[in-house]
Amino acid sequence: MFDFSEHIKFIISLLAIVNPIGAIPIYISLTDGYSLEDRARIVRITPVAVVAILLTTLVSGEFILRFFGISIGSFRVGGGILLLLMAISMLQARTSRAAHTSDEAEETSDRETIAVVPLAIPLLSGPGAISTVIVYAYKAKGPLAYLITSAGILLIGLAIYLSLLAAPHIAKKLGKTGINIITRIMGLILAAISVEFITTGLKNIFQTLT
Incomplete structure (x- = not known):
C-alpha cells in the first residue's frame, strides 16, 4: 500500500540532515575572496x-x-546511531564539519572543485544523508514511490541552490546566533528521527532472531 506520509517524512529528515542553512557560514568562509563569477x-x-x-x-x-x-x-540501527551523533553535534551548534573539510579545501587549487569537495560531499551529502536515502530506498516499492522520492531529492537540491544563492543576505540577516538556532532546531528534529530509526531497526533484528 502506498504511504505518502513516509515520503513526507523522508523529505523532512533529509532536509534536517543536509541543513542548507547551517552550511551557509562554511560556504562563505570557503569562498572568501572569490569573485562573483566563481561564487555563482x-x-x-x-x-x-x-x-x-x-x-x-x-x-x-x-x-x-x-x-x-x-x-x-x-x-537502520547503524544509520540511526550516526544520525543521532550528528543531531547531538547540531544541538550543540558545533562547526566540526567546517574543521574537517577545511584541509580538503586548502588542498585543491581549482576553485570549482570546492563545489564538489568539500561542499557537496561530505558537507551536504555526507554519511548521514546517504544512509537515510539507502534506508528509504529499501522502503520505496514501485515506480511511483521512486518517482516521489526522487522528486524529494530534487527539492532538497533546490533548497540548497536557493540557500547558497541567498547566503550573503541570509548570513547578514540571521547572524551567527540565528543560524545556530536554526541548526539546533534541525538537530532536535533529526534526533527524534534517529531514535525512530534505531527502535525500528532493533524490532526488525529481534524479530529475525526469534
Whole structure:
C-alpha cells in the first residue's frame, strides 16, 4: 500500500540532515575572496552534485545492502546511531564539519572543485544523508514511490541552490546566533528521527532472531 506520509517524512529528515542553512557560514568562509563569477559557478555546481550523489544512492542502495549482506534492520540501527551523533553535534551548534573539510579545501587549487569537495560531499551529502536515502530506498516499492522520492531529492537540491544563492543576505540577516538556532532546531528534529530509526531497526533484528 502506498504511504505518502513516509515520503513526507523522508523529505523532512533529509532536509534536517543536509541543513542548507547551517552550511551557509562554511560556504562563505570557503569562498572568501572569490569573485562573483566563481561564487555563482559554485552555487550552480554544488546542488547538482548533491542531487547526483543522492539519486545514485537511491538507485543502488538496495543493491549495496545485498552485496555486503547487510540486513535493513542492522543498517537502520547503524544509520540511526550516526544520525543521532550528528543531531547531538547540531544541538550543540558545533562547526566540526567546517574543521574537517577545511584541509580538503586548502588542498585543491581549482576553485570549482570546492563545489564538489568539500561542499557537496561530505558537507551536504555526507554519511548521514546517504544512509537515510539507502534506508528509504529499501522502503520505496514501485515506480511511483521512486518517482516521489526522487522528486524529494530534487527539492532538497533546490533548497540548497536557493540557500547558497541567498547566503550573503541570509548570513547578514540571521547572524551567527540565528543560524545556530536554526541548526539546533534541525538537530532536535533529526534526533527524534534517529531514535525512530534505531527502535525500528532493533524490532526488525529481534524479530529475525526469534
